[in-house]
Amino acid sequence: MANIQDINVISVLGAGKIGSAIIKAVKENCKDVEVIATGRREETLRNAEQLGAKATRDNDEAVKEGKLVILSVKPQHFPIVVKQVGKDRWKGKIVVSVMAGVKLKTLESVLEGAEVYRAMTNVNAMVKKASTAVATNNGKNKDAVENLLKLLGTVYWVPEEFIDVWTALIGSGPAFLAEIIDALTMGAVASGMPRELAYNAILDVMEGTAVLLKARNSHPISVRDEVTTPAGTTIRGLMVMEARGVKSALMETIEAAYKRSIEIGNEIDKEIRRALGLQ
Ligand SMILES: NC(=O)c1ccc[n+]([C@@H]2O[C@H](COP(=O)([O-])OP(=O)(O)OC[C@H]3O[C@@H](n4cnc5c(N)ncnc54)[C@H](OP(=O)(O)O)[C@@H]3O)[C@@H](O)[C@H]2O)c1
Incomplete structure (x- = not known):
């Protein structure tokens, strides 16, 4: 799968600042791709609709429908999202997390059977000038993921160990x-x-x-x-x-x-693993 046009439905879980930038970029560049966006507040849902997405509070349905799923909630809300989505829904999905601090290992153990990518972008995504680093352990659809993230700006494939310094230099x-x-x-x-x-x-x-x-x-x-x-x-x-x-x-x-990013990442990851009952 080389192109995001081949992905009929993209689901964005958490249509906040970064999620909205992704919805906007997809709808402007790939008109035939359907975007399903989730949020909790009415305002979030209305904003996503205005950007051209189908908006819902139902994360389970969004994951079911999406071929590619973006995780763009705040990291502390990730365990809730996981609990809202059926365990077997993730199988075969391409999942791109833009959440700060949540490690590939954690994503892989929670999202059973999904092909997982961890990206770190920055606020410049709002004007399509982001510099996004992306890491994966065994992703097979790197072209599609790269094409998607390129809608936000420049994309760099990096080993996961560089994500913390990326957060310091590029995120901040x-x-x-x-x-x-x-x-x-x-x-x-x-x-x-x-x-x-x-x-x-x-x-x-x-x-x-x-x-x-x-x-x-x-x-x-x-x-x-x-x-x-x-x-x-x-x-x-x-x-x-x-x-x-x-x-x-x-x-x-x-x-x-950089040091603070490592600290926060470890805290977030520990908290998520505790909340989800992982070792
Ligand atoms: N902003 C940046 O510059 C930046 C840079 C790099 C990485 N990131 C990462 O990107 C992610 C999003 O950041 P952001 O700045 O876009 O945050 P944000 O504006 O707060 O967006 C998060 C969205 O998630 C939604 N949400 C929360 N719980 C939900 C649930 N259970 N189901 C569905 N939606 C839910 C919220 O909806 P409601 O508002 O309706 O509650 C909110 O719109 C974070 O993980 C952050 O670490 C952000």
Whole structure:
């Protein structure tokens, strides 16, 4: 199965932020694919319907109907979903979990007979610019899963052991970059530029620098050195960054988030295994 067009029905369990981004992407790109979405609140169901999905509170029915099932509830709600779905419903289903922290081993032992994938995406899925890592132990429909996740942005196949650092760098990445953008904007405001102007301009710089770095395909330092005129403005700014330890602070930021991801993952997984009576 190379294409998601070959999957007639996709079920999205948990049509929240990420679930809705998936529904929207599928309905915009694969009009013939039916999407069944689940949620608890009326508002969630109505929103899913507006995106073109058939909405229901019945997770069991959604899994029965779907050939491919997305698990996009919060991890703490996963045991409830499992209990709501018949044990033998999962057999033969392609299941893609986007839940943070829930390990492949746990998914495999709970979703009997399913072909299981664990993905970690980020909030940029809302504008189809996500960077999604996906891992599987024995998935046979990697093409279909990749094509589906590509509707949200870029897809990287990784061993599961990289998911925690992915969570730190890519899952939390938009927050770290947003903080840096805000700081740079405030610096311009301190120097007299109106906030709106500074903000929009630095967003352009972020986007443009990413495009330039991708086009160059060389180390980012090469662009830094090119911009750094002797005795110019950039070197003065770089000296402050160096003196304040900005680079090592950012490195430690990722390391701290990585360690927390491992901690949370272990807590979530332990809690889920306890709730579902697994060893
Ligand atoms: N947001 C991100 O940037 C991000 C990034 C990476 C990974 N993730 C992962 O993606 C998953 C979803 O995150 P999110 O931000 O999209 O969360 P969210 O907006 O809270 O969406 C979760 C949805 O699950 C629904 N739900 C809860 N229990 C349910 C049940 N028993 N049956 C059916 N639906 C149920 C909720 O519906 P109601 O609102 O109707 O209760 C809600 O709409 C999480 O596991 C998270 O770890 C999120």
